[in-house]
Amino acid sequence: MLTNSQVTQFEVFGFLVLKGMLTPREIEKACNDFDIGLASAQEGMDRSGIRGQLNWSNLRPETPFLASLLEDQRFFEIAQQILGEDSVGCYANSNSFDGDRTEWHPDTVHPDWRGIKFAFYLQPLKRTSGALRFIPGSHKEPLLSDIKKVALKESNDGAIDTSGLNVDEVPAFAAESEPGDVVLFDNHTWHASYGGGKNRRMCSLGYFASPKTRWQDAAVKSMVESETQLVSKFPHLARHPHWLNVYA
Helix, strand or coil, rough: CCCHHHHHHHHHHEEEEEECCCCCCHHHHHHHHHHHHHHHHHHHHCCCCCCCCCEEECCCCCEEEEEEEECCHHHHHHHHHHHCCCCCEEEEEEECCCCCCEEEEEECCCCCCCEEEEECCCCCCCHHHHCCCCCCCCCCCCCCHHHCCCCCEEEECCCCCCCCECCHCCCEEEECCEEEEEEEEECCEEECCCCCCCCCEEEEEECCCCCCCCCHHHHHHHHCCCCHHHHHHHHHHHHHHHHHHHCC
């Protein structure tokens, strides 16, 4: 569980770095599962764009440890603490990046969507070697929208603005991490990475809040009904269509 101080930091800044949340033995298990998933992904996917990214779901029998983390109380209790006791575990993914950067972006632009992501890397990452970067407070208005006024060199849709700011030119906090550290952030928080090497290995877990208002309900339905947007954020749904029936 988060301390009161950590909850406040998360609410104000939109992210937290949780040191040593996973043990060395658990990282070893994660690496074994990652290798299995990567081998499968390389058979059917191509790396593209500046990210050079492969992305796949861990919710399958071949990767039991990474699949189990979605229901691990260390993660789920934090999700409940932030999103409510009826929060929903949504995905457990792995990502391999070959590009030297990830463009600035939030994971959702829908104002009534409430969700969080846990991310952890399987190798040490520093500011200049691909650690996640966050713009503090960018999960809330007006900063959430104001950042769109700034010309950025790369965009989430693949467009390039040669006059825009490079990833490392945007004022930000670099969440440097060692294997076992976990980064938690709000789905609205603007984030990126810079200087990464080949096969940067990241695992992620996603949770969303059970809707309490008609606007929040509409937000979840919008995410489900927009297949392109949903599957790009949660690729395992393409393989697990039963989840779509929750709000379809």
